[in-house]
Amino acid sequence: MSQPVLEVDHLRKTYGDFVAVDDLTFRVQSGEIFGLLGPNGAGKTTTIRMIMDIFIPDAGTVSVLGATPRQARLRVGYLPEERGLYRDLKVKETLVYLAQLKGMDKDAATRSAEAWLDRVGLADWADKRVKDLSRGMQQKAQFASAVMHEPDLLILDEPFQGLDPVNVELVKTLMRELQAEGRTIVLSAHQMNLVEEMCDRILLINRGEGVLYGELAAIKRDYAPNAVRISGEEDVLTQLTRLEGVVDAEQNRDVLILRLGQTSPQAILAQIVELGLPIRSFEVESIPLNDIFVNVVSGVHPDGSEEGAEA
Amino acid sequence: MNNILTIARHEYMVNIRRPGFIFTTLLIPALGTLALLIGSFFAGQAGAFFSNVFESExxxxxxxxxxxxxxxxxxxxxxxxxxxxxxxxxxxxxxxxxxxxxxxxxxxxxxxxxxxxxxxxxxxxxxxxxxxxxxxxxxxxxxxxxxxxxxxxxxxxDPYAAQVVNPEGETEGMTGVLNIILGFVVPYVLSIFLIITIFTTSGYLLRSVAEEKSNRVIEVLLSSVSPQDLLAGKVIGLGALGLTQILVWIVAGFGLSGGVVSLLGVMIPLFARPWVFVLAVLYYLLGFILFAVLMGSVGALGSDMQESQQLGGVFTFIAAVPLMFAGLIFPNPNGLIARIFSWFPLTAPTTMMLRLPLSDVPVLDIIISIAGLLITIPFAIWLGGKLFRLGLLMYGKRPTVREIWRQLRAS
Missing domain, CATH: 3.40.190 (D-Maltodextrin-Binding Protein; domain 2)
Known part of the structure; x- marks a missing residue:
């Protein structure tokens, strides 16, 4: 990966005595989909607003596309979390206006608005008033408004909120298409399964601080429990619970999960092969991102022990 | 600059279609038409009444x-x-x-x-x-x-017939009721109209900001343009809207009164003292910009439309104070109260627009009031931009004065 598209260094923002973002540092690489995660009130939106030059940081620097947020403003697309459009205006008219403010001339803005309304399936609604659109349709129109000026960096704050499964698929497809075009996406979302599906790397913010940062696969590896999942005949599985190095076993009919102590999954597999027991499948147990999120935020370590608030 | 014009055009086009704007713009000519109709309807009966009175006399x-x-x-x-x-x-x-x-x-x-x-x-x-x-x-x-x-x-x-002259011995124009109407009532009514358009259009500005805040479009806007550009674009767009309204009223006035009366009524006093007209326009523009900026800024501070309107009402009230003191300004347009109101930027536009048709206003007052406005406006735009940024993104609660002060010092 080349030069980072977004560089955030030691960013800090306070509201009175409340520290919203504290010493936050991260990079977003060109062409990736980067997950910006965190519980409500963690400081995600404040961070995004500083990236978008809506808020001025108390300390630290933000570099967007190698420039200041203000200079880069027109090359960034932004879909805010709490969003709306002019209710009394027509859909296309609104999109054209917003695109013009992003530096497009009126003709180009009109062409782009028509193309994007078509792409999100709202072509028939172009001349309807925004208030006549359903919530899902408004969401899609707003998505179009964020991307229609062809930004190099796209910041999507909760783009899946309020969408039905069909439209979630549509937005996912559009995101992948945009990524394929070489655009970089920062995705903030609460649907961890979608983040797992879409993101290359993530940053998890809690209480204004970055608590998890890096390759999603590596993080999942780090947080993976030392456990294996085996399926097979019930009576065979029962015998496996007595294997050497197993500290805990959980059997549910033909599926067995073995938690391991000072041994590796490979050693367990070797023991099974040695014993010549027939099994249907064997896999190293992984942890859903959702569980990592919940554990980190509530201060529970992967091994299950409680940690202090500083986690 | 491009952004400012885009915003100005958008605000103009959106607000000119508002039913409220169309209603107030047409209301004044409609009232005029109604008055004419009522007048011509009762004219016959009134004529009969007066002729009765005079016959008995x-x-x-x-x-x-x-x-x-x-x-x-x-x-x-x-x-x-x-x-x-x-x-x-x-x-x-x-x-x-x-x-x-x-x-x-x-x-x-x-x-x-x-x-x-x-x-x-x-x-x-x-x-x-x-x-x-x-x-x-x-x-x-x-x-x-x-x-x-x-x-x-x-x-x-028949002891005397008065000939009114000024100290230089020049005759004071026309005397009598017609002169009072042309020289004083018409410019005064015109001033009131200008003041009304300042309030209505800066009210639209407040509405437009409060609306963008409540529908959250503001976040997208501020990710594209600076708050100062946004405010400036709105002020220009809605200023043009106010001028459109005045233009409609003047044209309607011509139409209703067959042109001649309006020409006499509006133009003679203006051409008789052209600098009064020039200054009135200047005060109108300065007054509009100042109030529009202030209204736009406080529009951003309220947590909903109603609260924003209450906050904006404070400025409307201050600007209207000279109108309340009209009873004191009228008989003594160069008196101390009128002069103090003229020196204070928030009351200067209204006061000066009232004073100008009434008398020869001291040059000192004109200089102080214009200078005061020219200094206050950039400050208001700067402050407005800050408050805008602060107020727009604070949802649900109104920032306290302490918070505003802290924020202003911080950024």
């Missing part, structure tokens, strides 16, 4: 002269006054409504000044007799007819 007044001073009645009064020799016959004439009233002059006159008025009229009409200048002239003319030389008696009857 034109009935002669009877005179019974026991003193002999009024016999015969002078030729110039013969139409209005009818001499009776028989008092009973004269009294009967009053009862029969042949004469308006009867004046019985006793033999003791003029040693005693009591005379008897016989009339069927009551109330105001009866009191009016006392004040009647024409009756005074009737008495004076007959008392003096054999006593003084004709010139002196003429002067006693």
């Amino acid at each position: 034109s009935k002669p007044v009877g005179v019974v002269d026991h003193a002999g001073l009024f016999t015969p009645i002078l030729p110039e009064y013969a139409d209005e006054y009818l001499l009776y020799t028989d008092e009973d016959q004269a009294r009967q004439a009053v009862t029969d409504d042949e004469i308006l009233r009867l004046i019985v002059i006793p033999a003791t006159y003029p040693a005693a000044n009591e005379v008897e008025f016989v009339t069927t009229e009551t109330g105001i009409a009866a009191i009016d007799i006392e004040d009647s200048g024409s009756l005074d002239r009737f008495f004076i003319a007959h008392l003096l007819r054999n006593e003084a030389d004709p010139t002196l008696s003429e002067r006693v009857l």
Whole structure:
């Protein structure tokens, strides 16, 4: 990966005595989909607003596309979390206006608005008033408004909120298409399964601080429990619970999960092969991102022990 | 700059379609039309009423002269006054409504000044007799007819005719009611109209900001343009909207009054003192910019439309204070109160627009008020941009004064 598209260094923002973002540092690489995660009130939106030059940081620097947020403003697309459009205006008219403010001339803005309304399936609604659109349709129109000026960096704050499964698929497809075009996406979302599906790397913010940062696969590896999942005949599985190095076993009919102590999954597999027991499948147990999120935020370590608030 | 124009055009196009704008813009000409219609409808009846009144007035007044001073009645009064020799016959004439009233002059006159008025009229009409200048002239003319030389008696009857001049000896234009209407009422009404458009259009600005805040479009806007550009674009767009409104009113005024009357009414006083017109436009523009910026900024501070409007009401109130003191400014347009209001930037535009048509305003006041506005406006735009940024993104609660102050110092 080349030069980072977004560089955030030691960013800090306070509201009175409340520290919203504290010493936050991260990079977003060109062409990736980067997950910006965190519980409500963690400081995600404040961070995004500083990236978008809506808020001025108390300390630290933000570099967007190698420039200041203000200079880069027109090359960034932004879909805010709490969003709306002019209710009394027509859909296309609104999109054209917003695109013009992003530096497009009126003709180009009109062409782009028509193309994007078509792409999100709202072509028939172009001349309807925004208030006549359903919530899902408004969401899609707003998505179009964020991307229609062809930004190099796209910041999507909760783009899946309020969408039905069909439209979630549509937005996912559009995101992948945009990524394929070489655009970089920062995705903030609460649907961890979608983040797992879409993101290359993530940053998890809690209480204004970055608590998890890096390759999603590596993080999942780090947080993976030392456990294996085996399926097979019930009576065979029962015998496996007595294997050497197993500290805990959980059997549910033909599926067995073995938690391991000072041994590796490979050693367990070797023991099974040695014993010549027939099994249907064997896999190293992984942890859903959702569980990592919940554990980190509530201060529970992967091994299950409680940690202090500083986690 | 491009952004400012895009925003200005957008605000203009969106707001000119608002039913509220169309309503107020058409309301004034509609009221004018209504007044004309009512006027022409009642004109016939009113005419009849007035002619009745004047007909009754034109009935002669009877005179019974026991003193002999009024016999015969002078030729110039013969139409209005009818001499009776028989008092009973004269009294009967009053009862029969042949004469308006009867004046019985006793033999003791003029040693005693009591005379008897016989009339069927009551109330105001009866009191009016006392004040009647024409009756005074009737008495004076007959008392003096054999006593003084004709010139002196003429002067006693009509002592002076005033010629109003200024200290330089120049005649003060036209005198009389027409001059008062053209020179003062019309510019005053025009000033009021300008003030109204300042309030309505800066009210639109407040609405537009509060709306963008409540529908969250503001976040997208501020990710594209600076708050200062956004505010400036709105001020220009809505300013153009206000001018459109005035233009519609003026054109409608021409149409309604057949052009000529408006031309006389509006243009003569303006062309008679063109600098008053120029200054009025200048104060209008400066006043509009200042209030629009202030309204836009406080519009961003309220947590909903209603709260924003309450906050904006504070500025409307301050600007309207000179109108409340109009009773003091009117008789003394260069008095201390008027001058103090002129020096304070928030009340200067309204006060100066009221004062300009009324008198020659001291140059010092014009300089101080314009300078004050020119200094205040950039400050208001700067402050407005800050408050904008602060207020727009604080949802659900209104920032406290302490927070605002901290934020202003911080950024």
